[in-house]
Amino acid sequence: MSDIAGTKPALRWVVHLSVIFLVVLWVIPTLGLLVSSFRTADQISSSGWWRSLFPSEQNLTLRSAEPETQVLENGVYVIEGALFSADEQATISRWGISSRDVDAFEPGETTELRRGGTITVDAVGNYRMENTEEFTGNRGARIFVTAELPPEFTLGNYQKVLLDQSSTDSMAKAFFNTLTVTIPATIIPILVAAFAAYALAWMDFPGRALLIAAVVGLLVVPLQLALIPLLKFHLNIGIGKGYLGVWLAHTGFGMPLAIYLLRNYMAGLPRDLIENARVDGATEFQIFTKLILPLSFPALASFAIFQFLWTWNDLLVAKVFLIDATGQTTVMTNRIVELLGTRGGNWEILATAAFVSIFVPLVVFFAMQKYLVRGLLAGSVK
Amino acid sequence: MKHSLYAGAAMFALMAGSVQAEGELIHAVGEGSFDWEGFQAFADATDLSGESLTIFGPWLAGEGKSFENLVAYFDKATGASSSYVGSDSLEQQILIDAAAGSAPNLTVFPQPGLAANLAKQGYLTPLAEGSADWIKDNFAAGQSWVDLGTFENAEGTDGFYGFFFNVNVKSLVWYIPENFEDFGYEVPQTMEEFKALMDQMVEDGETPLCVGLASGGATGWPATDWVEDLMLRTQPPEVYDQWVSNEMKFDDPKVIAAIEEYGSFTRNDDYVVGNANDTAAIDFRDSPKGLFDSPPACMMHRQASFIPAYFPEGTELGADADFFYFPAYAEKDLGTPVLGAGTLFTVTNPNPASEAFMEFLKTPFAHEIMMAQDGFLTPHLGANPENYSNDTQRGQGEILTNATTFRFDGSDLMPGTVGAGTFWTGMVDYSSGAKDAATVASEIQSSWDAAK
Numbered sequence: 001m002s003d004i005a006g007t008k009p010a011l012r013w014v015v016h017l018s019v020i021f022l023v024v025l026w027v028i029p030t031l032g033l034l035v036s037s038f039r040t041a042d043q044i045s046s047s048g049w050w051r052s053l054f055p056s057e058q059n060l061t062l063r064s065a066e067p068e069t070q071v072l073e074n075g076v077y078v079i080e081g082a083l084f085s086a087d088e089q090a091t092i093s094r095w096g097i098s099s100r101d102v103d104a105f106e107p108g109e110t111t112e113l114r115r116g117g118t119i120t121v122d123a124v125g126n127y128r129m130e131n132t133e134e135f136t137g138n139r140g141a142r143i144f145v146t147a148e149l150p151p152e153f154t155l156g157n158y159q160k161v162l163l164d165q166s167s168t169d170s171m172a173k174a175f176f177n178t179l180t181v182t183i184p185a186t187i188i189p190i191l192v193a194a195f196a197a198y199a200l201a202w203m204d205f206p207g208r209a210l211l212i213a214a215v216v217g218l219l220v221v222p223l224q225l226a227l228i229p230l231l232k233f234h235l236n237i238g239i240g241k242g243y244l245g246v247w248l249a250h251t252g253f254g255m256p257l258a259i260y261l262l263r264n265y266m267a268g269l270p271r272d273l274i275e276n277a278r279v280d281g282a283t284e285f286q287i288f289t290k291l292i293l294p295l296s297f298p299a300l301a302s303f304a305i306f307q308f309l310w311t312w313n314d315l316l317v318a319k320v321f322l323i324d325a326t327g328q329t330t331v332m333t334n335r336i337v338e339l340l341g342t343r344g345g346n347w348e349i350l351a352t353a354a355f356v357s358i359f360v361p362l363v364v365f366f367a368m369q370k371y372l373v374r375g376l377l378a379g380s381v382k
Numbered sequence: 383m384k385h386s387l388y389a390g391a392a393m394f395a396l397m398a399g400s401v402q403a404e405g406e407l408i409h410a411v412g413e414g415s416f417d418w419e420g421f422q423a424f425a426d427a428t429d430l431s432g433e434s435l436t437i438f439g440p441w442l443a444g445e446g447k448s449f450e451n452l453v454a455y456f457d458k459a460t461g462a463s464s465s466y467v468g469s470d471s472l473e474q475q476i477l478i479d480a481a482a483g484s485a486p487n488l489t490v491f492p493q494p495g496l497a498a499n500l501a502k503q504g505y506l507t508p509l510a511e512g513s514a515d516w517i518k519d520n521f522a523a524g525q526s527w528v529d530l531g532t533f534e535n536a537e538g539t540d541g542f543y544g545f546f547f548n549v550n551v552k553s554l555v556w557y558i559p560e561n562f563e564d565f566g567y568e569v570p571q572t573m574e575e576f577k578a579l580m581d582q583m584v585e586d587g588e589t590p591l592c593v594g595l596a597s598g599g600a601t602g603w604p605a606t607d608w609v610e611d612l613m614l615r616t617q618p619p620e621v622y623d624q625w626v627s628n629e630m631k632f633d634d635p636k637v638i639a640a641i642e643e644y645g646s647f648t649r650n651d652d653y654v655v656g657n658a659n660d661t662a663a664i665d666f667r668d669s670p671k672g673l674f675d676s677p678p679a680c681m682m683h684r685q686a687s688f689i690p691a692y693f694p695e696g697t698e699l700g701a702d703a704d705f706f707y708f709p710a711y712a713e714k715d716l717g718t719p720v721l722g723a724g725t726l727f728t729v730t731n732p733n734p735a736s737e738a739f740m741e742f743l744k745t746p747f748a749h750e751i752m753m754a755q756d757g758f759l760t761p762h763l764g765a766n767p768e769n770y771s772n773d774t775q776r777g778q779g780e781i782l783t784n785a786t787t788f789r790f791d792g793s794d795l796m797p798g799t800v801g802a803g804t805f806w807t808g809m810v811d812y813s814s815g816a817k818d819a820a821t822v823a824s825e826i827q828s829s830w831d832a833a834k
Binding site: 061100227228324339 | 471
């Protein structure tokens with residue numbers, strides 16, 4: 001490897017460039033999601049996230065103040081105001097008062113309103129409407145402006161997802177429920193699978209090979225097959241829908257991979273070590289706890305990451321085995337779907353919720369990632 | 383590892399507080415023009431202290447909240463403790479729950495086809511004796527609501543299972559009154575005028591329609607609404623009924639004519655925003671936003687009564703945007719047909735509270751509380767239209783109660799593989815110019831034959 005990279009700089013550059021290319025390719029969607037999570041629904045639907053990072057020229061439809069705010073100055077009725085608030089630094093290039101011709105006038109020009117009177121708009125959005133008769137109606141006049149606006153972002157989405165107190169919008173309960181599901185659903189399969197893997201790797205008993213083959217075979221069975229029968233079974237034995245049910249389901253569905261992964265890793269540990277221990281009079285349980293478990297830590301950790309991520313992101317198993325119509329048990333993924341709305345159009349909430357929900361898996365991943373690479377190779381080389 | 387988890391959890395707890403908010407009594411008892419007498423009478427007659435009720439439905443976020451507010455009144459009146467859970471995948475979840483035996487007490491179906499399936503499998507309980515007669519007498523076009531809620535059970539006998547609650551009207555065209563004013567356009571009263579108006583808009587250099595058919599896995603449904611609406615405007619309602627029940631084949635010339643009629647609106651580059659072949663790529667939730675562009679991308683948008691939820695934030699209905707009835711042809715003399723859809727309550731796991739709730743839904747009060755919140759229409763004749771939260775909703779409610787012909791969304795009544803399958807995909811094929819109307823119609827018919 002090293003001499004390829006060392007003697008052929010051109011190839012090394014190709015490798016580097018491809019790595020950079022791949023990283024950028026993978027990061028762009030996440031970046032887009034991140035930017036979108038700081039934009040309003042209207043912004044998301046009107047322009048792409050990549051354009052929101054720079055000042056942009058926009059066509060806006062704004063409205064003057066209501067006629068009831070008019071004042072009488074020297075016999076002329078006047079409505080005055082600003083189209084943009086003080087902290088918005090917009091520069092108007094053209095404006096208009098009819099949807100027929102939205103960029104009819106330069107800033108500073110004066111035109112006649114259809115319902116009587118005149119209007120003028122300056123470059124920063126101050127307008128003045130004058131009329132010799134009283135302005136009528138209860139709506140302000142529409143003013144169309146073409147303006148250069150600085151990038152605008154909002155924390156509103158995060159506020160809505162995290163802080164909103166109304167029942168459908170609160171994330172806190174779902175967060176704790178998800179932890180309640182995820183932590184036991186990660187620990188239980190590891191406990192069970194570690195014992196099974198040791199037995200399958202190092203204890204001689206008839207039919208061991210067949211058992212291993214059966215476990216490997218179970219890897220390819222889709223869990224969807226088991227949903228209704230398993231739920232029926234849970235209801236029959238009285239577990240019903242609830243945390244115990246969802247822990248058992250996750251344990252069951254995660255078990256084949258856990259046993260397969262751990263068994264292959266443990267089978268790769270040096271035989272001498274275990275035989276020495278046997279000669280020294282250690283029991284099987286002592287060998288397991290004193291030798292195998294510490295040595296298998298990378299494999300255990302990597303499976304824990306797999307299982308944690310999968311249960312954290314799971315929606316299907318939670319919906320079937322946990323969430324009932326009492327509404328007391330819900331998980332983050334389900335809450336995110338609820339936030340999307342009845343017809344699922346709230347993209348800004350989706351982007352935000354994705355980042356909120358990604359937070360814990362990221363922490364878990366970075367805390368344990370050094371084991372992941374080692375664990376990924378678990379059992380693949382002897 | 384554990385520390386960071388706990389730290390994260392604690393941070394969330396601090397940030398979010400922990401409030402399990404329920405629905406709230408949005409109007410104090412006795413306040414406003416609601417039917418408080420009816421509410422009191424129901425409360426006096428019903429005592430469910432200690433009982434609980436679970437309701438499962440399709441409404442999420444804002445709409446779910448509105449319904450929870452109604453449930454709060456039910457709890458207040460009866461002392462029961464009720465809960466509502468919404469899901470976007472109700473269709474799949476209720477099948478699993480019903481099959482496994484863990485169904486909620488009441489299930490709100492977004493369309494009758496699926497409820498009919500569950501009734502057929504014996505998972506639904508018929509509504510109380512006399513419910514059908516009550517609907518017939520108290521709902522506008524009562525008989526049609528009874529027919530829509532009547533399904534076959536496992537033994538093949540008909541029973542009344544579905545109580546329609548929360549209806550939407552589809553025959554609406556949305557527009558911006560001030561844009562019409564700027565151009566001097568009038569709201570068309572007949573389909574002839576509507577078409578003339580579209581030509582006038584093209585002449586003025588404007589685009590008449592925003593059309594968007596994309597909706598994830600359900601892409602194409604807005605087009606099926608168009609076709610159904612035009613079917614009702616080109617053929618008598620009896621023909622519509624025959625079409626929906628497949629007595630008349632899908633590839634009948636009358637159906638092909640309706641599809642082509644739809645094409646005359648949307649398969650024309652002059653009439654729609656963008657390329658006419660691309661309507662299936664525009665999300666239906668984004669398409670109405672063209673009305674609000676500056677300058678306007680389009681002048682009109684035909685869509686159901688729920689679409690204002692996707693108007694830009696702060697849009698004031700009735701002032702910033704308004705609707706008119708999608709007109710009928712003057713020359714065809716078919717009256718004012720209205721296409722609609724709605725959700726229906728069914729009993730999936732009976733208990734005393736579920737029976738009481740179905741009685742509660744009959745009170746005008748239950749409808750009035752929902753009317754006072756956005757996005758709810760009712761055909762209940764006893765509910766006071768004054769309680770609608772705004773004029774736009776009231777206007778839609780009137781369209782519903784005054785319709786000479788009301789027909790339910792046909793694709794919801796067809797078998798699932800057609801109404802939620804080949805009809806959608808067929809319309810996408812037609813809208814993108816890949817296939818002509820006759821080919822699409824005959825393909826849909828053959829999928830229907832296969833589904834029988």
